[in-house]
Amino acid sequence: MHYNLVLLKVLKMKKLKDSKRGISTTTIAGTIILIVIIAVAALYVLELPPFTRPVSKALIMGTTDSVESAIDPAQAYDYFGWEILQNTGCTLIEVEPGSSAEADDYNPALATQWTTSTDLKIWTFTLRQGVLFGDGTEFNATHVKYSFDRNMGIASPDGPQLNMEYDAIIDNVEVVSKYVVRFNLRIPFGPFLGLLACQASSIVNPEYSGGWKTNWWDADSWSTDDVVWFANGTDARTRNTMDLGPYRLANWTRVAGKDYEMRLEANPNYWNRAAEGGLPKTEEVIIRFYADATALRLAIEAGDIDVAFRHITATDIEDLKDNPNLHVWQGTGAAIQYMIFQEDHVPGLPQLNDAKIRRALAACLDRPEVCETVFLGQASPLYSMIPTGMLGRPEGVPGPFAVLGDANYTYAKSLLADLGYNETNKLEIELWYETSGHYPSSPDQAELYKSQFEASNVTTVTLQSADWPSYRINRNEGVMHVFLYGWYPDYIDPDNYAFLYWAPWLGHHYIGHNATNNYSAMKAAYDAARASTDETERISLYNELEGYAVEDCPVVPIWQGAAWAVTKPNIKGVYLDITQNWRIWLLYEE
């Protein structure tokens, strides 16, 4: 039978059927589906039984940070890695939350009391008794020695011990008795308490930290398994070497090689668990990782998370301040950003080994404009590598770099004219910035610095960019002509900022080409300030140091900023003090 004829037959039958019924099946089906959808939607909106949201005691925190290397004090030297170290691990002493980290703001933690010799070279600590590791072992002096020997021994090139020069400070750790440990230093070191309170000095659990080789980076001493053990994403990175802190890392989910979620659970063995109100204040904390600041802001605004910490952009902060459903917390600013000049020769570009060029470029910078435009006034201009609020850098007194001025084009022109640069023969520089959100608003800043340099009419700027891992490589290889860099303090002391003038990762390429350089005088002042506890002496030494720095301009401070946190209004216990530490164990929901 012909195809169409069959169809006609079927149609005929169908038509008869249709005419019998008043309403077609389609209408009925449609109505039913519609009713179901409306019913489900109504149930959902009214949060009736099947849709009741589970009452979770957990506090949910959102962040754009992620773990950069591992949660191990021998390897982590990034902001978030330290954050987790601090919340899951413990140090001998701690900084009083909310304090300004002065000498008397150090609280006992795993150590109960301490003494120091008059020459500041021998420090003796009496340890707390009865503190248990997760496996029931009692914490004692051997663990302190083990931790320092291990962390300094691993000497990971990216790790904090090497970069903070633990080796140059600590000679050895000595077990005096079961609960007494002694640090013998190589040099007199005033800020030693600060160093011991920082997360790189956390005590590791030997059971969890696995074997280590004296110098595991030395290729001769490794096997393939070791490398995989340290670097493997499913093994070492999910391994937390700590368990003395307020929390334990209960779960760490990574999707597609990226941090997705972390769950922290209260540590039942935490030594300070019985403190007033009980610590940690919240038993369970979920950390959610967001791809960018915009996503994080939208999440806190929608109420998906209770706390948003790092990074929320300046515009978003300003906008969220007006939101009655949220509370915006402003921290004390000790994070700084600065500009670095490559003094080695970079192919195809003028060498910046003459202090005049660097001073001229420094004079072109317009710090207030950056702070007002990109940061909407949330960052403040910085005229010293030691930020305002530290020893000898009181509020309202501009630092030594202020003598170069802001947007001081006449000065810049006169300096460059000496070297033969003018409107027709412009100084060419390459300015590098970071693109993967490691530093807030980097592209905007770079665009602004470019226009500030070019406003002098004697410079042309080419912008170059790299994502964070490549940026670090470029830094080490010395291929970046002029670039932006940032710093969060390891411990609160001018020492931890003044050392940026010869930080191991910068010093190699960036210092010491100037014919009249003051390198040795700077270093002498730095070492003297390190060994002194006399505040007036230290202040004058740091001023002397920075006086030389202004003449040389190897690095130029630009701005100083604060940490910001946004929470729901019922979240309390937020301490954003000068240490830049994020103490999750003090957060609680009211």
Added chain:
Amino acid sequence: MGLRTYIITRILLTLPMIMLLLSIVFLIIRVMPGDPVLLHFEKKASEEAMAEMRRILGLDKPLYIQYFEYLVGLLRGDLGKSMQDFSPISDQIFSAFPATLELAISSTLVAVIVGVLLGVKASQSYNSLWDHSIRTLGIAVYATPIFFLGMVLQLVFAINLRMLPANGRFPPFLLEPNGLTLQLGIQTPDLVPIVLWFVPIGFASLAICITVLKRKRLRFWPNGLIAVLSTLLVGWVICMYLAWYFPSARTLHIKTGLYTVDSLMEGSPLKFVESIRYLFLPSITLGLVLSGVFTRLTRSNMLETLRLDFVTAARARGLKEGAVIYGYALRNAFLPILTMMGLQFATLLGGAILTETTFSWPGLGRYLVDRINFRDYTAIQGAVVYFAVIVAAVNLIIDLLYAFLDPRIRL
């Protein structure tokens, strides 16, 4: 050409194409500038250390051996190790793929539904204002950058109206949907009762079963019943043994990674609604951009079909217009739409990269963009290879489906 010949030819044609793609990707990644090992270690590592790392990644071997190992690895589903953290790339890709698949399926649904509805409307009112505006719309969505459309939808529905979440895949206050979990009987199995009771019973029922099945004339009562019962019993005993021997087999756990499906299997309506809510904006964005092609296809197909005799006849018989169009005429457009779905799959995956980046959707596209930012060459290679294989496979499946459904292709 018979159906079987067609299928074999089609598969054989796909193979050289995939091989070619794999080789292209391999070469593209190998000629990339920069040394990934240097990137991982930074400059401070010794030459020996870097050589060791190259050895681990197999990058020190001659190119043809690398190529051979790469192909052999692919056959085993091994895409190599990430240069960032040495974890297996295939694990990372498999953890990201369900998100992309869920987005792909839902946006294809959106595209087809929107496309067909608009296409039908346009063809019904041929050359009218409706027709022209729908056609223009079809072109306009095609000319819209996906991320721009995504941002506009975010602005309107998430930021201004606050109806839908703007980012992510699932709310943090809920645990991810866990899928279906079935208990297989014993929880704490003890060896003694199993040996004492189940082994003899198992063998006895097996024996009965075999005897019964050996008889030629099998009637349902009573032999058939005995056979069924003993088969069930044997099955149960085998399950018990398995459960005792493999602890992981005591519970059956089915998890697809598609949150909508998993939450339904878990029986949690809240999770289902939440996953739909999060899925909504991304799939609408991607679906709308793709819908233009389907609109046009449906329109032109319908215009042709509506002129055919049987439609006219159906109308003449007084059938309702809706029934004529959706019940009869649209069936003719089914095969072209199916083909178009296959052809559009590559475009869909490309669009998924931008959609995922806009909505922080944790899928393969975001993974690729991330890895590019870290210059993780082996991972880029893995992701691109995966994309290539998926596209080739989907095209093959659609073609085969087409061959089954359309008899003409077999001639």
Added chain:
Amino acid sequence: MIKTRKAILTRLIPSLTSLAKRGSAGWMVIIGLFISVTIISMTILGPWISPHDPTAKLVNPPPNPSPPSLDFPMGTNLLGQDMLSRVLSGGSIMLQVAFLSVLFCFIIGVPIGLLSSYAGGIVDKTFTLVMDSFYAFPGLVLAIAIAAMMGRGVVNMALSIAVVYVPSYFRIVRSQVLTIRELPYTEAARAAGAKGRTILLHYVLPNVVPSIVVVATVNFADAILTAAGLTFVGLGVGIDVPDWGWDLTKGRALLPSGAWWVITFPGLMIVLLALGFTFIGEGLSELLNPRLEQ
């Protein structure tokens, strides 16, 4: 023969009045041409007609970003730059990338298509297989991988887009050649003793041109979208050149604070430009294949 060629060319480049007489397809071409020409000339004239320097900071004193006002009809962005000026001159990179990619595709795709289809045999089979493989591949994935490999720059971006679209040119040229080769007048020329090259250049190529133009316009529109996509995933050209794609990418961060104007205008410009070229392509292809116009 001359007549045929002329006829085809007239079909391709008809006067506007004759286009208008050809129904909706003609109108599509007219509208598309109007949009594209306007935007291209606007971009070229940008530096002269913009009220401010598009890269000058703080032309509007803080607070920024500020919503559209009389002074700044499209508002300002975070750095206090005038969005109108940025919109006026922000198309240059995309247009360069699109033009270059069309050029590259043309240079690579057409000769390969002609040669392959004319040579036939194993050469043709190989080329077809290679091109089909590329064609089946997700375009944006390929473009992203290649752009990431080659680094930033207009030419690199254009090349990575070209790789994706060469197969389209190849396919259309090949299928056209296979048809045209069998046409009586080509056969007549061959019978009259014309050489292969002559036939290719004088008989085949002119007839292929109209289809190529259609592919090229579609390619142009796609190239603009792909360029925007590459910028969005961080493979753009630079941040100190005004560019719609970059403004759109950067503006995303300001969106939740309600700064809709920062993304809306650059985004609409991309849509318009892509739409213009798509209209031309659609219209032309309908004029060349008037199957549905009865």
